[in-house]
Every structure is written in C-alpha cells, then in structure tokens.
Amino acid sequence: MKSRRRKAWVPSLVLGIVLLGVWWATTTLGVIDTAFLPTPQSAVGRLIYGLQQGYLATATWVTLQEALGGCAIAAILGIPTGYGIAKSRLFARAVQPYLAAAQAIPAVAIAPLLTIWIGYGKLPIIVLCTIMVVFPVVISSSVGFRHINHDVLGAARLDGASGWTLIRYMELPLAAPGILAGLRTGFTLSITGAVVGEMIIGGNGLGMTLLSSQGSADVKGMFATIILLACCAMAIYGLIAFVEQRANYLIRDARPR
Template sequence: MSRPRSRGLLAPLVLGAVLLVAWQLTVSFSGLPGFVLPGPGEVLARLAGMLSGSTVWPYVGLTLAEAVGGCALGAAVALPLAVLVHRSSWANAAITPFLGATQAIPAIALAPLLVLWVGYGFTAIVTLCSLMVFFPILISSVVGLVHVPQEVVDAARIDGAGGWDLLRHVEAPLALPNVLAGIRNGFTLSITGAVVGEMVMGGQGLGTLLTLQRDAVDTAGMFAVIGMLCAIAATAYVLLQVVERRSTIVADVRDTPRG
C-alpha cells in the first residue's frame, strides 16, 4: 500500500480514536448526567440497537431520497445556468450579483415560505435542499469552465467544433472535476437541508426522528442519529471524491500535449 493511501486511511482512524478518548474523559471527569452528555459506549450501543432493528431504516431511506432528489434538482438547474454564465458576458454580469445576495438568506428562513408555496412534506423538503446545493454547484461548474485551457478550446474550434460539440467533447470533460467537487459539497449541504426541512416542514426522515428523541429527552438516541447523518455524509463525500480524482486523471491525460 502506498504511503499517501495508507496515510489517508490511518489519519482519520487516529483522529477518531483521539476524539472518542477525549469524549470519554469529558464524560468521566465532568460529572454531567447521562441525559446531558452520554458516553461513547452508551451511544454506540444505542446506535447498534437502532441499526439492528427495522424501525430506523425507513427514516434513513426517506432522508436519503430527499437529499439525493434535492441535489439532483439543484444540479439540473445549476449546470445549464453555469454554461450560460460562462458563455454570455451579459448573463454573467446580470446573474452574478444576485447569486451573492441569495447566500445571505438562511435556509431555515426559506422554509415557512416554501410551506406556503409548496406545502408540507417531501416536495417542500426537496425544494429546500435544491436551493441549498444550487450555489456551490453553480460556482464550481463556472470555475471549471473558465479554467479550461484556451489553447485546447482554440484547437477544437480550428478542427471545426461548434458550440455544442465544444461543450460536449472539450469543456465538459475538462471541467468535470470541478463539477463533481461542487456536487460533493452540495450533497453534504443537501443532507443538512433535508434534516432542517423535516424539523420545520414535517416529514418522516431522520430530522423527524431527532425531533421525537428530543421531546423524549433521548440524548443517546439523538447522538446515534447524528452519527448516522455524519456517516451518510462522509460516505457520499468520499465516494464522490474518488470519482472526482479519477476524472481529474482523465482530464489531465486529455489535456497532455501529444508529440
């Protein structure tokens, strides 16, 4: 196993072990009651019990569906708009200031409006998720398109590539690593949006389960659900990062001048 790969596997394990020890020491010496700060052993036991049963999986599935749906919807709007912003200086000048303004609006402030416009439940939550992922996907995609080497674009145009062929065969493949980076960051935000949406706009996902556990003062259960959310986000992040690295290698190969 190469040193960078072994470091990539070992470093998170070491940090996780350090955090668990620090958590246990805090519980042992702080004197806080278990309903305020449960120990890692109690949380892991609660998590194992939840995962071994069938009750929690419908919650997990619905939150995942909301996050994936919101990310897909946000990407479906952001990617064509990124091409428009990249190709048109007028669109760039008109749209960019408004994009910055939208980031000043917290997601939780949009939830009551979405309830009025869309209603409660799945559709409203997916819409909220899409709004949260739209900006990072758009910005990363525009950056990727802008940084496509101009000499590659010029060579493709000399060979007769039109606008669509240029985008499909040159710009999109070379910008793909940036697009995937935006989707990777957007999906983690989409999970956050799904949980916030379920807590504010109703639903049957992990955000709803967190609300029920909060009302029951089930702190260990809340920690367990938060652990599930972290695991889902981390898994998706790593998988998309692997795809992003492979696409970067492919892009580098395509961009390498041939003698």
C-alpha cells in the same frame, strides 16, 4: 498512486481516533455526566438497535432521497447556469447578485413559505435542499468552465468539434473536477437542508427522528441520529471526492505535452 491515496486517509483516521478517545475518556471517567453526553458505546448501541428495529434505516432512506433529489435538481439548474456565467459577462452580471441574495436567506425562513406555496411532504423539502445546494454548484461550475485549458479546446475546434459536441465531449469532462467539488460541498448542505426541512415542515426522515428524541430528552437517541447523519455525509462526500480525484487524473493524462 494507491499508496498515496491510502495515506490521504491517515490524518482523518488519526484525528477521528483521538476525538473518539477524548469522548470515551470524558464520559467513562465521569468528567461529563452521561445524562448530557452519552458514552460512545451507548450511542453506538442505540444506533445499532435503531437500525435493527428498522426505524432508523427507514428514516435514513427518506432523508437521503430528499438530499439526493435536491442535489440532482441543483445540478440540472446549476451546471448550465455556471456555464452561462463562465461564457457571458452580461449573464454573469445579471444573475450573480440574485444568487448571492438567495444564498443569504436562512433555510428556517424559507421552509415555512414553502409549506404555504407547495404544501407538506417531500417536495418542499427537496425544493429547500435545491435552494441550499444550487449556489455552490453554480460557483464551482463557473470556475471549472473558466479554467479549461484553451489549447485543448483549440485543438478540438481544429478537429471540427463545435456546439453541443464540444460541450459534451470536451468542456464538461474538463470542467468535471470543479463541478464535482461543488456537488461534494453541496451534498453536505443538502443533508442539512433535508434535516432542517423535516424539523420545520415535517416528514418521516432523520430530522423528525432527531426532533422526537429531543422532545423526550433522549440524548442517546439524538447522538445515534447525529452519528448516522455524519456517517451518511462522510460516505457520499468520500465517494464524490474519489470520482473527482479520478477526473483530475484523466484530465492530467489528456493534457497536451
């Protein structure tokens, strides 16, 4: 199992090395002017400098707070909604069109409205992240609850489990892979929502750092911020994927034979 898990990272690592090599070659050999695309070493150097100075670390923490806050609220709202959709056709027919409509509205259109309704600061950005994340959480949760093994649930009911006890100890753990898949996708959307929100609403996160670098034509600073955003998203994406994989193994072991 451990060797298989290690091998799963090999394709991503190889692709990353290839892309990094192409980036290094095109900039170092002068194929692309470094005024438009900095070398990898200069972008990483600016990233390290920003972290040492503290402004990138502070901005990262602010953006992560907003993204995680949006994910948490989306989970609180989305998981019960997904459960209701999975269990009730009437509820599903009533709710799903509005969820699809909300997902179709672009973030850049919602953000200015949130400043009018809520004001400035972290709260409207967290609300924007929640709006962007809740749809994938609802859909993945409903799929997870619908695909629960009915034999396992039947055995639990025969043992006397019902109501909240059945949901907490059986249905939620069994639907966990689907829920985590939605959160894994949703977190990347939440990072995007936080950055877009900061660029429109304002704040002290990486979105404002990116906007500031863009305004001063600081390409190295822009790439340093983008690299940091990508690293944060990949790290948490990988963490949730690991938890999701563990949940799949536990469910597989729990299936009746």
